[in-house]
Amino acid sequence: MEEPMDRVHENMLDGNAAAGILDEIFGGEMTASPTECEHCGREGELGSLLTFTQAPGLVLRCPACSEVMLRVVQTPDYTYLDVRGAVYLRLARR
């Protein structure tokens, strides 16, 4: 599974790239919302996470420790969301 770091690097985007799918899931803009990394405790906006789209889903990693915080996989009928790496997500009440 080891990929040269340069390749990994080139394919890396920001949380902005996940803005559409997160909006779709949570029903509102999420990238300016704070979250906390379960691994290292870094706090920051979802937009500041590293995003990898070249996978069978979407993977968001912590920019400080690079551990996985969020994973999203979509099938034609369902969205699977794995947020084990995030202590919390903040959603606006409506």
Add this chain to the structure above:
Amino acid sequence: MKRLLEWQIAAVKSIREETYRTKTLTLSLPSWTAHRPGQHYDVRLTAPDGYQAQRSYSIASEPERTGEIDLTVEQLSDGEVSSYLHDVLVPGDRIEVRGPIGGYFVWEASLGGPLLLVAGGSGVVPLMSMVRHRRAAGATVATHLLYSSRTPEDVIYADELHELQAAGDGLRVIQTFTRAQPPNWTGYARRIDAAMLSEVAAPLGRKAQAFICGPTLLVEAAADGLVEAGLAPERIKTERFGPSGGTA
């Protein structure tokens, strides 16, 4: 301001060639919402067999222009969506879009400054929306735009940037050309590095808000350089352009 992010059918009002690799599509939107400069739209294409391809493109226009948006699209050699938008789409066509999307990489005049904008190639697009909005809103916040291009032919919005700077309202455009420079060029002629960033950022002070947009490696170099120049990491926002083009 609750609003569901829904797909809508936009009409292509006009197409303008910006450079040999970039075109600006002006889209009329039946359900237009004012965007925040820096936001993007998703574009979705559907083939007759149902196959769909979706990409994100930054909005280039200012939100003061109502009812329509400009998306500036760079043609990528292997880009299935950008190739369609470049080679097939004509005015009068309709395409599926949804937006505006994003809330992290955005700047509005009300957020103040000083503002440091760093662009690599077509990374200038969302920053252009900020600069156009700054002008339309009558803001005079000190703004430096550092824009890296390979050659003079690659510069998007060249004439307009020149005019905006000439207005003398506090916008400075600093260019660097990495492969070929204009005749008698005395400005920067190398990739963005820490020394260049510190020269460009210094007059703005440490309270500057920085927005960096471009290919991943340029974004990394610029973000590291700005931290080295003394800017706090939380004042630096980035948008990396991925291998699939646009912002996603």
